[in-house]
Amino acid sequence: MIQGSRRAFLIGASAAAMAVVAGSATACSTTGGGGDSNYGGEIPPLPAPLKNELQQLADSRNIMGCSVSAVTRDRTVYADAWGTARAGQPMTTRSTLNIGSVSKTVTATAVLQLVASGRLAMETDVNDVLAHSKIYGPRSVRSPHHPDVPIRVGHLLTHLTPITSPIEPGPYGYSYRAGEVPDPAEMGRWLHDFLTPAPRGWTYDAERNFLKTVPGEAHQYSDIAYDLAAHIVQAVTGQYFSDYCRDFVLRPAGMNRSDFNRDQLPVSDRAHPHAWFVDGVKQGMWPDYRNLIPQSIPDDFTGHAEYAPYTSCLVADGGLRSNAIDLARWARLWLGEGTIDGKQVLPRHIASAALANQVPERILASSEAPLPFISQGYVWHRLRGDSEGVWQHAGSEFGTATYVMLDTKRGVGAAVVCNTEVAIDADPRVQMLQRLLDAAARA
Incomplete structure (x- = not known):
């Protein structure tokens, strides 16, 4: 299960791709x-x-x-x-x-393949990889609260980083949108802005983007840590993450x-x-982002709403x-x-x-x-x-x-x-x- 950080403030809805589908649970049993x-x-x-x-x-x-x-x-x-x-x-x-x-199980597999081949180690400081990356992204990632403690590759795969997501709406939620698939370089650019201190990082926030825990000493489920893991794959291989996974994980499997x-x-x-509405109120885990629904939801609406097949540049943690x-x-x-x-x-x-x-x-x-x-x-x-x-x-x-x-x-x-x-x-x-x-x- 995923925690509340994995929210989607979805932008640019495509009306042609969406419809409100009325009906009851029984009607879904075809x-x-x-x-x-x-x-x-x-x-x-x-x-x-x-x-x-x-x-x-x-x-x-x-x-x-x-x-x-x-x-x-x-x-x-x-x-x-x-x-x-x-x-x-x-x-x-x-x-x-x-x-x-x-999706994280595939992302982790890509990292584990690089560990198996000797191109990474669990103890590798992510900065030792990022500093030499030929794909644009953060050049260094450190907790502002513990700048001398390295964030290691193994921390990313075991949820032992202090990297978190700010309360929505925020840069994480705004990464979601309907429409065209993002350029594969966008993930690196997003991570650069989120993890690089100002003035270079546009969405960097020392208090909102990082917990005060010591890397390796506290377990907290982190979506963005897995996006950083995907960027590490890019940095090591020189190949965009989606392409690497297709060639070396998904198709071989x-x-x-x-x-x-x-x-x-x-x-x-x-x-x-889809989401299920009862008397105009969306049911389920996550907030109600009606900007993806072209029609208004009446106060007495009960039924399913069909949403656009949204996208995000941050595919590695859930896309x-x-x-x-x-x-x-x-x-x-x-x-x-x-x-x-x-x-x-x-x-x-x-x-x-x-x-x-x-x-x-x-x-x-x-x-x-x-x-x-x-x-x-x-x-x-x-x-x-x-x-x-x-x-x-x-x-x-x-x-x-x-x-x-x-x-x-x-x-x-x-x-x-x-x-x-x-x-x-x-x-x-x-x-x-x-x-x-x-x-x-x-x-």
Whole structure:
């Protein structure tokens, strides 16, 4: 799950891309199809009783469209979908949308590949990389409260930096907008302005952009730390982040319909974000940004609102577009300790380290993260109540909700992809995942 910093003050809405879709939760239950013989092979749909149970859970929370998958180390056991992807289009197992913070698991993988090849180390001071970058961005990043303490690569992947996001509206929220995909150089420019002291950094604020904690000594979930990690990838490789991930992470993993660049994916496969309104009031986790809705919302409106497929230059922390089929492969890669179908994306010892606790218990005990962390690996984490061997990452963006869970003891995994925002206290995804993991274990 992600914390309140991941807000979107979305600008420049495209009226042609948006519509208000009236209807009830029951109206979203149209079957969207199961396994797709043209994409990912012949994958069985869910057994009818299980699909009905999951669909009821989703419908009870007014989720417009949902796709799911369940895997073992060796195969995708089930993939299925139901509901509406966007106006006039059914949700399918290949419907793509921004998956929120699950994106961080791909960003971390890009960094881990550079560690595996010896081009980075977890102890590397980020300034040693930034100072030699040929891609524009911050040349140095230090906490203004602890200027002599380095921020290290490992801190970025384990949420041990003091880098935070200011209260919205602010530069983080203003990075979101409808319309064209940002130039790939924009992320570096944004990070430069946010992390470089004035007068060079236009949005730098020592009090709002940094907590007063010592780097490496406090755990707080940070979106911008992952955007900085992506810029480190750019600085080391000389290749824009989205291009690097496509070439060295996503395509080698067989995730052929996933990308950080929306325009690399077929328009026909795109799902749009949605929110559920009751008597004119938006439900869900995040604030109400009606600038994305071309029509006014009447005070008595109850139904779904379809929003523009917004973009941001800060894709690395939550902007990957993906789907249930590709996330099934992603789960299999991690269950396979970095390898899927004979293709190694990460060395085994690096993948194993990502699924092992990297943060001392004393630090996690006082974590500023919004959920009860009991283990923090490299990006993946465990929460209070998780069974032994369970590692997970959730993602929630404005109008979307995604979750991937691994059970390494049983060798099974699952993914849930929803194109509707859910409320933090009414989230059906964990229950859905547990049913999918059990089904995979029985297969």
